[in-house]
Amino acid sequence: MEDLNYHVIYEYEFHRGTSAAETARSINDVYGCDVVKENTMRFWFQRFRSGHFDLQNKPRGRPEIKVDNEKLKAIVEADPSQTTSEVAASCGVSDKTVLIHLKQITKILREKNRRAVTLRPRLMAAGNQNIG
Known part of the structure; x- marks a missing residue:
């Protein structure tokens, strides 16, 4: 399943009032062990509490260096x-x-x-x- 699909589940569980730990356990029970870590859920729930509901991952890592x-x-x-x-x-x-x-x-x-x-x-x- 793509990350965006998981993120929709995260937001749904957040609006239901489910805790980050409980959401992580539920997702891992359904989709397999370690699909999502509790720390990841805490990160997403903190974003939602801050009012950021954009479900796309932010670009990260090193910027591409272009040398001809x-x-x-x-x-x-x-x-x-x-x-x-x-x-x-x-x-x-x-x-x-x-x-x-x-x-x-x-x-x-x-x-x-x-x-x-x-x-x-x-x-x-x-x-x-x-x-x-």
């Missing part, structure tokens, strides 16, 4: 002596994001001087090898 891998590749190939910090600053992202995207475009960083280098096909086939 082709642009990143061009930046690195234009000046391979740049550090990850310099590349990150020119792209407007964090060093970690640059590292993730460099790995995606088969680039790695030498640990000694943290400069970008291209992986050789032989090393790519062997997996993650320490180059340094």
Whole structure:
């Protein structure tokens, strides 16, 4: 069953005056153990008490970071002596994001001087090898 369907049940039970704990037990009895946790019910009931009856889940998690891998590749190939910090600053992202995207475009960083280098096909086939 989709989350929205459960949320309708939550709201229904809230309006009936059922407690969060009792609602969680009832739902788990009908739909299976641990379909909903009591803490989740408390969260939803608190939302309803605050007057928020929007049943859609709020977006959460990390925002999607968009780095154009082709642009990143061009930046690195234009000046391979740049550090990850310099590349990150020119792209407007964090060093970690640059590292993730460099790995995606088969680039790695030498640990000694943290400069970008291209992986050789032989090393790519062997997996993650320490180059340094």
